[in-house]
Amino acid sequence: MARQARAIQTRESILLAAAAVFDERGYSSATITEILQRAGVTKGALYFHFASKEELALGVVAAQLDLGELPPQRTKLQELVDHGLLFAHRLLHDPLTRASMGLAMDQRRDAVEPAPPRGTPYQAWIDRIDQVLKDAEARGELLPHVVPGDTAELMAGAFTGIQGMSHVLCERADLTRRVIVLLQHILPSIAVPAVLPTLDLAPDRAERLLSARHDIRPEIEEPGGAPGVPAPRRTVAVAAR
Amino acid sequence: MARQARAIQTRESILLAAAAVFDERGYSSATITEILQRAGVTKGALYFHFASKEELALGVVAAQLDLGELPPQRTKLQELVDHGLLFAHRLLHDPLTRASMGLAMDQRRDAVEPAPPRGTPYQAWIDRIDQVLKDAEARGELLPHVVPGDTAELMAGAFTGIQGMSHVLCERADLTRRVIVLLQHILPSIAVPAVLPTLDLAPDRAERLLSARHDIRPEIEEPGGAPGVPAPRRTVAVAAR
Numbered sequence: 001m002a003r004q005a006r007a008i009q010t011r012e013s014i015l016l017a018a019a020a021v022f023d024e025r026g027y028s029s030a031t032i033t034e035i036l037q038r039a040g041v042t043k044g045a046l047y048f049h050f051a052s053k054e055e056l057a058l059g060v061v062a063a064q065l066d067l068g069e070l071p072p073q074r075t076k077l078q079e080l081v082d083h084g085l086l087f088a089h090r091l092l093h094d095p096l097t098r099a100s101m102g103l104a105m106d107q108r109r110d111a112v113e114p115a116p117p118r119g120t121p122y123q124a125w126i127d128r129i130d131q132v133l134k135d136a137e138a139r140g141e142l143l144p145h146v147v148p149g150d151t152a153e154l155m156a157g158a159f160t161g162i163q164g165m166s167h168v169l170c171e172r173a174d175l176t177r178r179v180i181v182l183l184q185h186i187l188p189s190i191a192v193p194a195v196l197p198t199l200d201l202a203p204d205r206a207e208r209l210l211s212a213r214h215d216i217r218p219e220i221e222e223p224g225g226a227p228g229v230p231a232p233r234r235t236v237a238v239a240a241r
Numbered sequence: 242m243a244r245q246a247r248a249i250q251t252r253e254s255i256l257l258a259a260a261a262v263f264d265e266r267g268y269s270s271a272t273i274t275e276i277l278q279r280a281g282v283t284k285g286a287l288y289f290h291f292a293s294k295e296e297l298a299l300g301v302v303a304a305q306l307d308l309g310e311l312p313p314q315r316t317k318l319q320e321l322v323d324h325g326l327l328f329a330h331r332l333l334h335d336p337l338t339r340a341s342m343g344l345a346m347d348q349r350r351d352a353v354e355p356a357p358p359r360g361t362p363y364q365a366w367i368d369r370i371d372q373v374l375k376d377a378e379a380r381g382e383l384l385p386h387v388v389p390g391d392t393a394e395l396m397a398g399a400f401t402g403i404q405g406m407s408h409v410l411c412e413r414a415d416l417t418r419r420v421i422v423l424l425q426h427i428l429p430s431i432a433v434p435a436v437l438p439t440l441d442l443a444p445d446r447a448e449r450l451l452s453a454r455h456d457i458r459p460e461i462e463e464p465g466g467a468p469g470v471p472a473p474r475r476t477v478a479v480a481a482r
Binding site: 026102104105106107118119122123150151153154156157158159160161162163164165166168169178181182184185186188189190 | 267343345346347348359360363364391392394395397398399400401402403404405406407409410419422423425426427429430431
């Protein structure tokens, strides 16, 4: 049991190190050697968990998707808003989220190197948004012409572009504001009018969600935190602040 | 005069070669050597026109911005639509546009290499959209709450992200459809209702614009075409098809 706990901790350290290196260097320039150094684990330990750089990338994306559930809200469209605002918050604070975004946006197509799994994060984000929109549709929150799949793809793509532009222009300092502007432009085209004034799009919404909920895992800034596995101490610490 | 014409042609060949290499390899991996080989010019000729790789990148962005004017329409919002649809068309056919987009999306931050001028294309696209929106506002086409600058930044960022996602998922095969979906979601939030049913968002709009107008320069697929300078023969050919 102690051995299993140690294996889980090793896997986490590797994923966080990989996320940090992918984020800083890009997938193509990242090396297993640097990830090993950063994680402070042996080559054997790394290859026990991940057979290749691509598996590391897929592990990072899976861990990002597994970051805390959102609390249910009175409308599914508020949950959609919350997804967007929390994702923006995580891009500012969580290396797993930044690394997943970096993979999606990686443009290098060198013949030498197998391409990063660029489509995987997009597809996962689209599926997640699509599900929330389908639930919203079932509850009568969407205007009748809305095609959830189209809107989900639009939101995944537009969000990615907006955060990329914010990254280039100001290191994401204005990201929350830009995501609110995106939501303010999209929501009136998809929501039944009565839902619109009930939606909370305030800039501090993500922080309020994180501090109010015990079961949302905190953002992880360094090895020792836990992507994809329970981290009870830190969760309590966040719940108490 | 013959010497001047040759200098212009050399400059064009260099810009198109640089655009192709930036598009294929990314800015950071592109080398002056490969651009020289592709353009078929001497090192001296290249450095006569462009002092550095960064100047080449800025030249590519400037040439992209200088690609054909759009014909005036009955509403400024139709011109906004036309900008978007034509930009999508050019991403499929024009290396200058693809290279400018690639510069904006370049994520590499290697210490060795000076960063590409990532912010330049974004700022230019934002300024252009902002001007069209301000004109639309002056003509009473916008809803009163719209802030042109916010909407312009949103559209530049969202467009960039949508084309990036389309690039990853299907080599931009569905780009036109995705841009139409973007416009369908944004326009109802910014346009006065009476303008909406007058807008032409058809998938073949860009091709119709290009074939109807004599003064829109054709998309350029190979050296010999002309970014930023008149190319009368090819223009006539396009107008006549």
